[in-house]
Amino acid sequence: MNDPFKLNDWKFTDFLVLVIIAQLLLLCSIIFDIPIFRQIIGFLYLSFLPGFVLLRVLKLHNLSRTLTSIFAVGLSLTLLMLLGFFLNLISPIFGFFKPLSLNSLVVVISIAVMILCAIAYITDRAFSSNGAFNFKELTLPAICLVLLPPILSILGTFFMNTIGENTILLILLFMISLFPILATFNVFPEKLYASVIFSIAISLLFHNSLISSHVTGWDIQSEYFYASLVIENSYWLSSIPSNINSMLSVVMLAPIYSKVCNLSLIWIFKIFYPILFSLVPVGLYEVWRKYISKKSAFLSCFLFMSVFTFYNEMPALARQQIAELFQVLLMLLLIEKNLNTASKTLLSVLFAFSMITSHYGLSYLFMLSLLLGWIILFLEKRSLNVKGILISNEFILFYCVTAFAWYSYISGSSIFQWILTIGNNILSNIMELGDPKSTALNIVTSKASSFLYEVTKALYMIVNFLILLGILALLLKCAEGKFDKKKEYAIFSLSNFAFLLSGMLIPYFSNAIGTTRLYHISLLFLAPFSVVGGSFLWNRLQKKSKSFHTEKANFLKVLSLFLMVFLLFSSGFIYEIAHDRPSSISLNGKMDFPRFNCQEVAAAEWLKNEANMGIPAYSDLYRKPLLDGTLGYAYYLRYPQITVLPHNVYLFLGHRNIVDGKLVLILRYGGAVTMDISNLTLYHAALLEGNRIYDNGDAGIVFRSG
16 A cells, blocks of 8 residues: 555556545535534645645655655645735735635635646656555554543543543643653654654643633734634735734634634634644654654653643744744755755745744744854855755845845734834843843742742753753764754754843843743754753763763663653643642633633623724733734733723623632733732722623623713
8 A cells, every 4th residue: 555644655646546536525525514524634635735746746755754744734834825825915906805715715726736736747757656554553552652642632621621620631741751761761662753752742732722612822812813804804904014914824824724624713723733733843853863863852852842832832822833833844954865956945945935924033033043154154164055954145035035025015014113123122221131120031030939830940940951061062062963063953053042042131032022932942953952961961970980881871761750750840730739839721720811711702702793893992911812812902901000990991801800809910010910809999890880781690891981
């Protein structure tokens, strides 16, 4: 049987038959609207098939299964975003003002796929491979190892959502924490590492994203709003001045998936995006195993996934999830030797454009890395490596011009204005260099709320110390592996380390993108240096104690034990077991956070449909994101109280406000505080004595008249 993970290596007639069958299955699922079947076929078709066809057009063959699958997904997403963009751009010229309707999308995507198939027939019909799928690889232990964690994650979130029971999720986290130990003690073979990494990634992401029946978190609410506008209008109004509205990863990709699969946008963000994002650590493993051993690469990926940002914050950042996938694809081009220069050039251009139109923050950091790399190579009087990401002066120029052009002309140049504001804010406060109040140093210097939180802080400091040692080993050219021999990767690593230092020293630099997000982004390059730094320290201690008989593998075993403990603390597992202050909405249903029940969502929808949209809406800190996702805007209730609470406003109340009598208020000088409504005279009178125009028991809306 042909290998289903390498469709681009099939005999062309077999490949063409599969494309036609997939096309017919998609059309049948849409025409008859078969539940579940349509969602599965739609997702597989959109995520893989266009990419596999493009791989054949480019005559890319004999890649590993992992690389083939990731490249196929990346090319598919790129094609979907480009088709949606040009369809939206061109259709109004011909008097068609709903270019992103279901019929338009299906017709255009289907025609594009068949045209690409015709091109592939011309360029690649002669290729044939003897590769086949070996069913003996599907052993029961391997299947259980890969499938059990995601199943537990789905079951655990179901019980958490319905009865508030977190036992299954606690079992899941403990099970996942054992994987580094199982790997270093050779309990499962290295050929399963990529599959296990994907399983861990999707399990950790699902254990957060599937909490609640509505999207949870901050940015995801605004992403939901702008994607919803596109779905409602079947058209993207690119002139709306908003950073998020200019990101094709949100305003094109999500609506296309939603319409073709006939699935609510909520579940597109909660299921489809995490699946796509799970390919990021898999791709990182493929990159890192080229530089260090497979075990070290596996542990590096586990560290990357163990940092809480990966599973607690990223599910609420849809655009960054997609952008990171494209950055990893660019990293793969950096190390892949089976691609010719022309293919690398074209793929680099496509993936770079896709990253630019997916997330502005990540794109700007990547641009800074490119420019820093160019400067370093120029000063060293070295020519740019034509086989790497730093392809040529022309590529760097293309990236910078494309980024500035997109951010300047789309959505009223809001992103360009955003970066200018950040730059001005940094320069005007440069005298606060190293001040914890305006830098990420506040995380290091601030006191943790309990002993267990101090332990977590210490664990993160150990990781950072090991990364520092790894970077020093790189600079001293005594790092384990091949990092010091790969100039381009070394430059990107040093750039990201510089970003971390900048966040610690330069005022408001880390605030621009978020301290935890900056740390997470830097780990895309720096995570393996924790292993390199640890190995460097281990070897030096060996020589110091003259214990030359100690095996090097012992270090990886010690590191695997450390990573087990690290995940249990970072995920909030330990806090929940010890009944300390909770840190995870997945494990504690009482933790206040921007997550919303059906009644709260219904109240927000009522406000959107029935209220006067010219009247501003107010809410407390954790209810505001729901209004952002529904109305597109909202205002904070602040403390200390102003002399007069604004009149002619809507006051939105959620479960926490009505049932628990709490308000989470923004302080005048930053930060937030939770207070009893009964202790706030001004708010108490307004909320209780105001005209409650909507009330469903768990959520309500008060109109405060003039």
